[in-house]
Amino acid sequence: xxxxxxxxxxxxxxxxxxxxxxxxxxxxxxxxxxxxxxxxxxxxxxxxxxxxxxxxxxxxxxxxxxxxxxxxxxxxxxxxxxxxxxxxxxxxxxxxxxxxxxxxxxxxxxxxx
Amino acid sequence: xxxxxxxxxxxxxxxxxxxxxxxxxxxxxxxxxxxxxxxxxxxxxxxxxxxxxxxxxxxxxxxxxxxxxxxxxxxxxxxxxxxxxxxxxxxxxxxxxxxxxxxxxxxxxxxxxxx
Numbered sequence: 001x002x003x004x005x006x007x008x009x010x011x012x013x014x015x016x017x018x019x020x021x022x023x024x025x026x027x028x029x030x031x032x033x034x035x036x037x038x039x040x041x042x043x044x045x046x047x048x049x050x051x052x053x054x055x056x057x058x059x060x061x062x063x064x065x066x067x068x069x070x071x072x073x074x075x076x077x078x079x080x081x082x083x084x085x086x087x088x089x090x091x092x093x094x095x096x097x098x099x100x101x102x103x104x105x106x107x108x109x110x111x112x113x
Numbered sequence: 114x115x116x117x118x119x120x121x122x123x124x125x126x127x128x129x130x131x132x133x134x135x136x137x138x139x140x141x142x143x144x145x146x147x148x149x150x151x152x153x154x155x156x157x158x159x160x161x162x163x164x165x166x167x168x169x170x171x172x173x174x175x176x177x178x179x180x181x182x183x184x185x186x187x188x189x190x191x192x193x194x195x196x197x198x199x200x201x202x203x204x205x206x207x208x209x210x211x212x213x214x215x216x217x218x219x220x221x222x223x224x225x226x227x228x
Contacts (some may be wrong), residue, residue: 029215042119042218042219042221043204045215045217048215058215088156092216094214096214099214100163100208101160102206103157103160103162106157
């Protein structure tokens with residue numbers, strides 16, 4: 001079945017550690033996105049990528065990094081520079097030239113302990 | 114810049130009531146797309162509807178209906194005869210057409226349907 005897979009579903013991190021969230025899609029979508037969701041804040045865009053080897057900062061990119069070495073994969077690293085990383089992270093993909101809806105993964109809940 | 118406003122943070126209804134979720138958007142583009150998504154407790158956003166800016170026809174799908182009014186920049190969502198399974202967070206989203214298409218989401222409306 002085609003879709004987006006995020007892993008892990010739950011992640012615990014100690015303060016000061018970097019952690020990488022995985023996002024893989026087999027939909028052959030060109031664009032991929034990372035959103036952060038906090039209670040009452042809706043979805044805020046962290047990074048997005050519209051083609052391989054290219055990505056752009058979103059509204060809240062500070063303390064995060066990404067790579068897009070393959071079309072299928074768009075991992076997000078939460079670095080120690082991110083002051084408040086505890087949140088729910090959602091990965092999505094779409095086909096911009098067809099104006100499709102975004103397809104979402106099941107999310108990763110990151111907790112800093 | 115694009116903006117989506119969902120003024121209702123939380124709505125609580127009793128089963129079988131009708132409920133309308135409001136969405137107001139801002140954009141300078143003449144061609145754009147509007148979306149509604151449902152986020153159940155499991156967390157994954159589920160796509161409900163897409164509407165382009167040139168199509169102002171209302172749409173009905175079962176108990177769901179959508180009212181798009183360009184004159185008021187609104188794209189409201191109504192659930193008729195609500196059910197407990199409708200309990201979720203609902204997001205309205207906006208994107209411009211084509212190349213630099215980045216979905217912008219509202220803050221979401223949490224709908225609680227009581228039995």
